[in-house]
Amino acid sequence: MTVTTAPALATLNPRELLRAHVKWRHLETLFWLATLLPFLVAPTYLILGSQIAIAALFALSLDLIVGYAGLVSLGHAAFFGFGAYTAGLIAKAGWGEPITGLLAAAFAAMVLGYLTSFIIVRISHFALIMVTLGLCLLLYEVANKAHWLTGGDDGLQGVRMWPLLGMFRFDLYGRTAFAYSLVVLFGSFLILRRLINSPFGLSLRGIRENARRMPAIGSPSSNRIRTVYIISGTFAGIAGGLLAQTTEFVALDALSFQRSAEILVMLVLGGAGRLYGGLVGALIFMVARDQLADMNPQYWYFWLGLLLIAVIIFLPNGILGGCARLLARWRRRA
Amino acid sequence: ADGTVKIGLIMTYSGQFADLATMMDNAIKLYVKQHGDTVAGKKIEFIRKDSGTGGTAPDVAKRLAQELVVRDKADIIAGFSLTPEALAAADVGTEAKKPMVITNAATAIITTRSPYFVRTSTALPQPIGTLGGWAAKSGIKQAYTMVSDYGPGIDSEGAFQNAFKQGGGQIVGSVRFPVANPDFSAFAQRLKDSNSEAVFIFVPGGEQPAALGKALAERGITPKTMKVLSSGELTNDDALKGLGDAALGIISGWTYDHRHKSALNAEFVKGMNELLGGRNPDQFAVSAYDGIHLIYEALKKTNGNTDGDALINAMKGMAWESPRGPISIDPETRDIIQTIYLRRVENIGGQLGNVEFDKVEKVKDPVKEKMKADGKLTADGLAK
Amino acid sequence: MSTPALATRALDKNFASLVVARGIEISLPKGARYALIGPNGAGKTTLINLITGMVRPDGGQILLDSDDITGLEPAARVKRGLVRTFQINTLFPNLSALEAVTLAVCERRGEAGTWWRSLPTYNAAIEEAYGILKTLMLADDCERPTRQLAYGQQRLLEIALALAARPKVLLLDEPAAGVPKDESGELFKAVAGISSDITVLFIEHDMELVFRFATRIIVMVSGAILVEGTPAEIAADQRVRDVYLGQAHHG
Amino acid sequence: MAEALLTLNDVRAGYGDSVVLDKVAFELPENGSLAVLGRNGVGKSTLFLTIMGLTTFRRGAIVWRGRDITRLTPHRRALLGVGWVAQEREIFPSLTVEENLDVAARSGPWDIARVTDLFPRLAERRGNMGNQLSGGEQQMLAIARALMTNPALLLLDEPLEGLAPIIVEELTAAIRRMIEESGTAIILAEQHAEIALSLTRDVLVLERGAIVHRGRSDAMLKDAATLDKFIGLRLTERISG
Amino acid sequence: MIARHISLLFDGFAYGMLLFVLSVGLSVTLGMMNFVNLAHGTFAMIGGYTTVMLMRSAGWPFFATLPVAFVGAAATSLVLERILYRRLYRASDLDQSLLTIGIVFVSIAAAAYVFGTGQQPVQLPAYLRGRVEFGDFSFGIYRMFLVVAALVITGLLVLGLEYTRFGSRVRACVDNQRMARGLGLNVDAVFSITFALGSGLAGLGGALGIEIVGLDPNFAFKYLVYMLIVVAVGGLASIRGAFVTAAMLGIIDIVSKYYVPEIGAFVLYFVMVSFLVWRPAGLFARRS
Ligand SMILES: Nc1ncnc2c1ncn2[C@@H]1O[C@H](COP(=O)(O)OP(=O)(O)OP(=O)(O)O)[C@@H](O)[C@H]1O
Ligand SMILES: Nc1ncnc2c1ncn2[C@@H]1O[C@H](COP(=O)(O)OP(=O)(O)OP(=O)(O)O)[C@@H](O)[C@H]1O
Ligand SMILES: [Mg+2]
Ligand SMILES: [Mg+2]
Secondary structure (H helix, E strand, O other), X not given: OOOOOOOOOOOOXXXXXXXXHHOOOHHHHHHHHHOOHHHHHOHHHHHHHHHHHHHHHXXXXXXXXXXXXXXXXXXXXXXXXXXXXXXHHHHHOOOOOHHHHHHHHHHHHHHHHHHHHHHXXXXXXXXXXXXXXXXXXXXXXXXXXXXXXXXXXXXXXXXXXXXEOOOEOOOOOOHXXXXXXXXXXXXXXXXXXXXXXXXXHHHHHHHHHOOOHHHHOOOOHHHHHHHHHHHHHHHHHHHHHHHHHHHOOEOHHHHOHHHHXXXXXXXXXXXXXXXXXXXXXXXXXXXXXXXXXXXXXOOHHHHHHHHHHHHHHHOOOHHHHHHHHHHHHHHHHO | OOOEEEEXXXXXXXXXXXXXXHHHHHHHHHHHHHHOXXXXXXXXXXXXXXXXXXXXXXXXXXXXXXXXXXXXXXXXXXXOOOHHHHHHHHHXXXXXXXXEEEOOOOOHHHHHHOOOEEEOOOOOHHHHHHHHHHHHHOOOOEEEEEEEOOHHHHHHHHHHHHHHHHOOOEEEEEEEEOOOXXXXXXXXXXXXXXXXXXXXXXXXXXXXXXXXXXXXXXXOOOOOOOEEEEOHHHHOHHHHHHHHHHHOOOEEEEXXXXXXXOHHHHHHHHHHHHHOOOOOOOHHHHHHHHHHHHHHHHHHHOOOOXXXXXXXXXXXXXXXXXXXXXXXXXXXXXXXXXXXXXEEEEEEOOEEEEEEEEEEEEEOOHHHXXXXXXXXXXXXXXXX | OOOOOEEEEEEEEEEOOEEEEEEEOOEEOOOOEEEXXXXXXXXXXXXXXXXXXXXXXXXXXXXXXXXXXXXXXXXXXXXXXXXXXXXXXXXXXXXXXXXXXXXXXXXXOOOOOOOOOOHHHOHHHHHHHHHHHHHOOOHHHOXXXXXXXXXXXXXXXXXXXXXHOOXXXXXXXXXXOOXXXXXXXXXXXXXXXXXXXXEEEEEOOOHHHHHHHOOEEEEEEOOEEEEEEOHHHHHHOHHHHHHHHOOOOOO | XXXXXXXXXXXXXXXXXXXXXXXXXXXEOOOOEEEEEOXXXXXXXXXXXHHHOOOEEEEEEEXXXXXXXXXXXXXXXXXXXXXEEOOOXXXXXXXXXXXXXXXXXXXXXXXXXHHHHHOHHHHHOOOOXXXXXOHXXXXXHHHHHHHHOOOOEEEXXXXXXXXXXXXXXXXXXXXXXXXXXXXXXXXXXXXXHHHHHHHOOEEXXXXXXXXXXXXXXXXXXXXXXXXXXXXXXXXXXXXXX | OHHHHHHHHHHHHHHHHHHHHHHHHHHHHHHHOOOOOOOHHHHHHHHHHHHHHHHXXXXXXXXXXXXXXXXXXXXXXXHHHHHOHHHHOOOOHHHHHHHHHHHHHHHHHHHHHHHOOOOOOOOOOHHHOOEEEEOOEEEEHHHHHHHHHHHHHHHHHHHHHHOOHHHHHHHHHHHOHHHXXXXXXXXXXXXXXXXXXXXXXXXXXXXXXXXXXXXXXXXXXXXXXXXXXXXXXXXXXXXXXXXXXXXXXXXXXXHHHHHOHHHHHHHHHHHHHHHHHHOOOOOOOOOO
């Protein structure tokens, strides 16, 4: 055999090449159908399910900047927490209507994103990681100081949600919570999926691949970066809002470094820059943690740690990345 | 389940506050070892849930509470290392009508958030308020307060200042340090500048008590030069080991010390030493021990009936002898009524330890007493 | 005499003590084919960096169609048709050639900001990108990730990206380096062929190409312009031989 | 006659799963010189990388002075005396020019003094970071750096790219001297076929990863037909015509 | 009055030196080798427990335990480097973070299992405790000791890494492994040694830190943020940078907490953010 070059494509329509990347696969349909299974097979796991969906949305929003634009943030909890407190405070103030509350959370996070975006476009790489972290920690301290408003370390109490759509109250089993989170997740996913597969998405990957070249092809990178940062923050805020509404409680923890780090871990675990990476990562991380913690409440993270290490060693670029690679190899062999 | 009673334990088994859970869990093991695992003909079964995932995550705590109810069909939930966890889970207990026995979380208002909360640890203002009152009584004129800048810290600051002022004392200054704060020298300097006669200190357990104590010592602030008053954390075994003689003379108002003299305590300490490989139990341990005792006794009273309201009613007003002394559950607030001990750090046979030199009996949580006085409390102890 | 397509006035730039541009004055008429030559480290690439705004000048002005673009962002200059290639490949390692060029085309057409339409629906852009790749002999490898392309192929992709921007003024930094002779001939034909009213300034060390494709030649030495003239004049210039050409070349 | 310096037997190599080189075999005598010609993407650089041990090796053997080095790690090969000038120069960006040379240095005739009078420019830019050099300067540095290792075999992957004609002259002269005087062997990939052929004794033409022609350089230089067939030199004709 | 400020400054400086000894190892592994080694704290913790165990169980004197702490951490890191880190030198920052977070988890659990969840107080020898008075200045003895230790470490490292060929070799290997190999550098060896050095320093830092910041299983994670801040603001790969930054942060932190304790928690983060926005590459950026 000789040099492996692609089959002569002169005949093939180039659009097909690009469409191949974006077309909706059966596997995806399956995946989303599968998310409904818990209702039938695991009705007592719905609360966990809703929290997984929330984490998945959070991870997905992070993937936008980390996986696609290549801007690593270690402070994404800032948006998550900001959204959470917004949703929580509105409900506490007496307006417990979930959907409008969620929109408010999104808007608040968007504003926060807009304000911080001015700072973050000026830096990159390690500095960016640390600045995002720093901003998040600052926000955390502010929330802690604003005891009168946020309840500080005790957490925000008295959050009361009205029934969803005036019909479904948030029940002990978490049926409403799960359905609600799932719908929001799916909706957001569709939007973000489209965004990823748009020219804008392509330009984000361009920024990730070579920020120096972008201006030379006439791309105003910093606007793009700010836009995506704001969008990402907005969806993180939605995730936070969801958590506040479904748990009817907000704690400082929503703004903590751990949150930021944990969500990044989930994303990388699943595979950054892969659309489904965040979802898979959140799913596997949270389920693994829940199960391990039940088996061994004191030392479970020993096993979780091993899991992370194993994944990174055997499936570089996360679970999806690794699988993709194995699949490709297997295809070539065949 | 008919044959068994399921008790769900929600504690920070892992993470930053894991040591709390270590203490509490071992105390529970000890109690079961001593009193068997069947009560009123029912087998007691524990389901352990870790709420310590990634720091303090109340959403997790609440989820765990919900799952204990809907999946594990737990009859009683106990534990709650931290205030936010308890507060987040309050509604679960209320909706599911399941008793929730708090064995640590110490913010005063928790029990006012659900009629199914019962507390066997302490409401911080209990010991701290007592300490403040005692300080004023014992003729201390001025005090400076230093607390960690978070819920419990702020609670104790308030409690001490109120009690101290009511007793005629004067607060000459106060400062709050960040929760994460590796170095205290700046605050030590401020304290020194204040030339106050006495200082009240609250820091959470862990590495900070020792660090703070050392910083004070480096500034020449020791009980010899300034009266140092504090909660129990600053004078627990680990802290004292780190502090050394600089700690001699620190006065603390607290609920429990393993040196407390009583047959029951001696047995308790002995048992805990075995389980903890030589370490001595602290207030976390004893609170959990009492928590399980309360559950056992309540079950006996109801003959194994695990109906939530029945159990809560059984618990209300229950009184017994704990390793820390006589304690009871206030039927109005469902919070603990206990003896607060005033102790001084002394050298006992080459080892530093707390020596009780005074005590105030049957102390209630002053915060809720005030709420009651102001009519802010409903008949069953809930916030209006 | 029409206004020059591109001109610089007294451009200055120092890197610390090192002078890389001193009073640079060039003026390229529309449709001109200029070559910029000079010893290694003379400041040729830096000049392109200055013109395209990737390096800020210490002093001087840059005029495009006689309006001052000195203060403009690099991207904005590209939008006005001032486009460059890089001497050292500056590509998107994990994008396929097709994606990269399509991206460039979309940017030019101002479509790269829209996030609600899916990429494959941008028919025209994709076709155009594919066309460019064809002319540069990259069609067959157009869906392989850039990093997997041979160096020469990557050099070609450099130019493809530039062409995708539909330049009015095109600055090529050693476009033919790493490309076999005959292909580099094709390449220059492709570039020269694009349209006669496009102004081209190219840096090249391959004298055969220079003498063949340049209508005029600018010679830079240590940050300053030494001479400017027709190929014949330059080939004859003794100073140019001494500092740059060496003895082998005789017109 | 003495054993060959470097021998490749039926080598198949590539990147990961994709195979690039196949059935590549040749022998290079001590202080021999070999030109490797071919269009873009035929595998010239891959050949060099394979000799350095930096590709996925699949079949065949590489023998160095009678010793099989097929499984030897790259740095050991370098220590044996293989010097490599990568096509993309691969200067260390966070090292100064001087440090770039210094990290490579091994005892022998070539030292900083000697390389800097081959490329005086480098002396002037001594303190610059690797990424603050002009393209040509980087090329010079890459060559100089390889020389600092005082190799017995020098792999030159398009070393003339981006160099001013006058430098090219000096460099080619230097290479010629190396082959003739210091007895260094070279393998040279170059787009300027004439220069490559005029510098070397033997030539080898690759196409799609396989050797399609081997012979004497001078012969090929004269034989326009073959040249045309494999690399096409119409260009020169066009210019003259 | 003056005396108070002198001792404040001194305490700030000493606190800075604490941050320095905790972080300097990281500016080797993360800075020089740019491996996102979030498990730095793990190696610090190993050093800490080594010291505690030797002092408590084996009754070693404090000073004797320090070299062991260094070696212990270095040795452990060598093993991990062989089986784990080495595979990821070329991987993305993200993969590296994931691996090292995994290691942190494992190490915290392991420490909790082996040593228990409690604090590990140490009793320093008398001559390191308490304070000395110069007139009306008073300085903690241990703080002075920390300062000296930090100065020594800095001196040695600057000499060893910034003025020797080894330093540039490391940077070469980090810049471009393939080329470094091609030039005959034994990349694996260089990395192993450097990594061991960084982790050894972490271990030493951990041992020196206990007295002030205590030691429990969470140590591996608790101070990570501080470590990262020092390295980031100081500029990757710059030992001097780490030193100056640590000193500066320490002083700013202490002084601000003294004058405006209300915002005590903000200052450090605020300073970091503004510095990084002003100088993204850090104060003493080595790379250009
Ligand atoms: N960022 C920088 N800092 C300092 N000096 C630099 C920097 N960039 C380039 N230089 C120096 O400026 C001079 C001009 O560089 P430039 O790339 O313009 O040369 P050139 O004419 O393009 O050379 P070549 O023909 O080799 O590409 C070189 O000597 C180079 O060392
Ligand atoms: N990292 C890689 N992964 C996969 N394939 C590669 C990689 N690098 C090169 N190739 C492929 O290997 C083949 C040979 O590449 P190589 O760089 O050896 O060609 P070359 O002869 O050096 O070309 P040039 O003259 O442009 O330098 C090309 O088809 C190229 O696409
Ligand atoms: Mg140049
Ligand atoms: Mg090549």
